[in-house]
Amino acid sequence: MSKIESAQGHAVAVHGDDIDTDRIIPARFLKTITFDGLEDHVFEDDRLEAQAHGKVHPFDDPAHKGAAILLGGANFGCGSSREHAPQAIKRWGIGAVVAVSFAEIFFGNSLMIGLACATVSPEQMADLMALADANPTLDFRLDIAASTLTAGDRVIPVTMPESVRSALLSGGWDATSLLLDKYEEVEQLAARLPYVSGWDRLSA
């Protein structure tokens, strides 16, 4: 189990609320039996749309190349349960996503693969995005134990559920081994469920 204590590097801001999983990784890239290479297609359609409008998507902007922290708006990652979305972001090189809020399944999927997610207020996010846009090489650091995001000389408190913080810090985010531990308790529980062990046990 590997412990995750921080993420550090440049930040890249993806503006807007309700950034859905079809935008993070369009469905056509789910036609695969591995997660390899997903990073090449992260935000692909948004990048193409920006190009078509003569703009540059932050994930295409050379100034943000190598960024380690993604800044997002409210309800980031809404939509499908495809783990391909956090996988694509993580494989691109992002170590933590800080947003105003997250869609639940995306948040859970991110934890499962050790991609730290934390939230800040909308006002703080507006400031952070402005900072990252203006200074693409500014150093950001998410400190999970301290629950802070440092951006240059500013230190901002971030919110993360206690169970998530401890899962990342302890390495327990990779939960399979925890789930396999004391497995007899699972078997005892299953034996008490009538639809598993047989309805006749209830009527007996």
Added chain:
Amino acid sequence: MARTLFQKVWDTHAVRTLPNGQTQLYIGLHLVHEVTSPQAFAELRERGWTVRAPQRTFATIDHIVPTAAQARPFADLMAESMTSALERNCRDFGVRFFDLASGGQGIVHVIGPENGLTQPGMTIACGDSHTSTHGAFGAIAFGIGTSQVRDVLATQTMSLSPLKVRRIEVNGRLRPGVYAKDVILHIIGLLGVKGGTGYAYEYAGDVVDRMTMDERMTICNMSIEGGARIGYVNPDQTTFDFLRDRPYAPKGADFDTAVTWWTSMASDPDAAYDDVVRIDAADIAPTVTWGINPGQSVGVNGRLPRPEDVAPGDRAGISEALEFMSFEGGQRVEGTKIDVAFIGSCTNGRLSDLREAAKIVKGQKVAAHVRAIVVPGSQKVAVAAEKEGLDQVFADAGFEWRRAGCSMCLAMNPDKLVGREICASSSNRNFKGRQGSPTGRTLLMSPAMVAAAAVAGEVVDIRTWDAHVPVGA
């Protein structure tokens, strides 16, 4: 102490509190499909694990199946390799696979209920966000990602934190032309696409009580579009009548025992909720989305919001959606010309949906400029519809009658929008690019409204539309 169904099911399935602070929850039914499972099975092989409860695990193929020509190997080689991977995984790990040859293939959220696999009081997991559909039976059903699919395969449990419960009561009478789809679009419009984050939605009220199981599934299906990972309806006689005699439902005396247990899992009348929302059914109109998330909807003859009229924080989102859709603030969605009509998906691809749509198109013709397809939710739905002659009704009207699958709901098969096409769709997501063209546009609505739009060639209000008068005349 009085408890909700959510709390009862949670308590009944909680194994223990894990060192990471989350709960280890036993999963009673695990449904698997081809898109989110291959990496999970690969990890099982790598680590030398088995599928812990193969008899509680069922697989099907839905997302990538072509719905026109289904001969193997599929023309799309990647689709073929995903299919053979699932075949091999099911064979190697002893999982029952409802494949194309079984007669039981279909969208995973359609085949679970139709086989009686989905039952009240269960925990259900599937690597698909619309797993919330199964909550219609009073199950607690979670959409999960691939790493959790691996955990459930390997341990039949997963690690997660409990949710709050919001009761949403819909009371009164739905007006004619208003369907379950309109009810859920209305709820999402009202509470927002993130309103349900952290909540399970309990749908109730006399409108929901009177609903068929198909209608309840439509509502629960789109809970996730409102940000709620889970939606459910308390089990009642309608639920039990649906389940009786289904292949995997308990039989004989066991069925009666099961009904007693299922009934005991329903929310207690005096259970406390974290929130309660009450909706008057009379306020719900045939509802159509105009934007790029399912919360951006309007009554079919209502007006689209103007960026300048909304709160400053919402302006950018509204402007972006209007621009992408090429709509103007203040206009109506009624009268929007469409290019494609799609009837299908786990939201509205069941027999009753096809019946409603067929009623509208019977004796009519699809407008000359519209490409229209009907994709049944499962092979069994297709057979039942064909038995009633619905396929012929659709074909006579100019719809293509297809084989079962997800099809144009997410366009991972050959069914896709092209360029800027606008699609009237009975599916559940209108995200940018969702139907296969990055610039394609989706208008979500009920199957009846899609059918009418296909005939009229534009979005119409089925309450006032007269098919015999050509639109624009």
